[in-house]
Amino acid sequence: MNQDLTYTIDRYLKGKLSEEEQRALEEKMQQDPLLAHEVTWQKDIYHALGDVRRAALKSRLDNMVVHPSPHFLGQRWLTAAVVGTLLVAGSAYYYAASDEPEPTAHQAIEAPVTYPEAYTLHRIQRDALATVSPEDASSKEAPVPIDEAVNAAPTAFIKARPAQPAVVPPQVTSQFAEDAPVVDYSDFEAPEKSALQENAYREENVTVEALSDSRYTFHYQFFDNKLYLHGNFDQTPYKIIALNSEEDKKLFLEFDGAYYRIGEHEVAVPLVKIEDAALVKSLKNMSAIN
Amino acid sequence: MKDSVVIEKISRGDEKALEYLYRKHYRMMTNAILKNNGTEQEAKDVYQDALIVFWQKVTSHQLTLTAKISTYLYSVCLNLWRKELDRKSRLSYEEHDQPEYLNDEAEERKAIIHACINQLGDTCRKILTYYYFDDLSMQDIAKKLGFATTETAKTKKYKCKKRLDNLVKSTYSASDFLD
16 A cells, blocks of 8 residues: 555545545545455544544543632632732733733732642742842743743743743654664564563552453453453453553553453453563563562 | 633643643533533533543644633533433433444454554554544654654654554454454
């Protein structure tokens, strides 16, 4: 399949083809059953990727702790306390950086401040007061923003400065070779093998439920730290192994002498045995220790 | 943060802006559902789903918002909730003898694909979901994942997609033999 056709199918799935282009592709599909078959697969993959991304975003939101919004009186008090402890220049800077016209001190207290911004502002301004003097302002390096809601360096004495994002150079990972002609799959496997040696085994409070009368013969679901095993798990014992690395934790199932990856899935998916000998060996060691 | 700033950040795939919105409108949106015969959990679910609809429309540049974000979110929430209420009332009228296996083959294909996606590394999974679901530009994907250039992102996406395609096809044909 050439890259152009692949790209066309991508755009077709995203609904980005013009009416003419769409008709042309569909005609081609009618004439070529292999192409039609390919598009069916690509459509399923496209929807599955959507499911995965939606689930990831949803669990991210779900894991957030949402505090009830503070009583309005509380907001005013907080804002007043913040403004009251700052120099006038500091508060003038803040309001100049956002798009409001420069208010008087009295107006500043009235202006509504949303909960997260007030907290962040308080902390940044407090730090700014402690460390910055006018002469130092220019030589100070812009720190990484604590919260992206506040878009400027905390130099309290620069007035009317337009909001600028602090520049954080992207982390360049050196693990892949850009010019390598050979396809390098080392990034594709999860987890990184070197990480396994360093990881500590930690007790996971994952709740497991085995469902034997399910339409699925050997599948699982895993979300919200709950693992549902579908299949015949009554006879043989199983074990959950968690490997924690810097970025995240990975779960594995040990069952009947084999190992299976457990990923976040709300929809039941089959348990796929791990074939990678090195990984299996590491998991065996991990299992033996605990 | 002003609505326009939030939208700008979201259009680049900034998930912190999503979190900001979630907190900001949580009370208002969940209250709307609670007042409409929803439970706390249902309200939360509908709100999250609505927010993700909004997210995707913005990241894929399909939305030109003329009203406030809260107004838009509110209407999406109510629409989703109305659909859910319809679904619940339909279920209560019909007998519970719906065929469970609506389309075995499609379900199986879906399960295989999910398992294969799960086998991809985090980076691959992110590149592909950002490209296909969020429809972010290669430039934004490169920035989000810390690649040196846009070309790097393009190459990785190509390799990751090939890898996924191969995984899916080999797994599917393998399972064919088992039947």
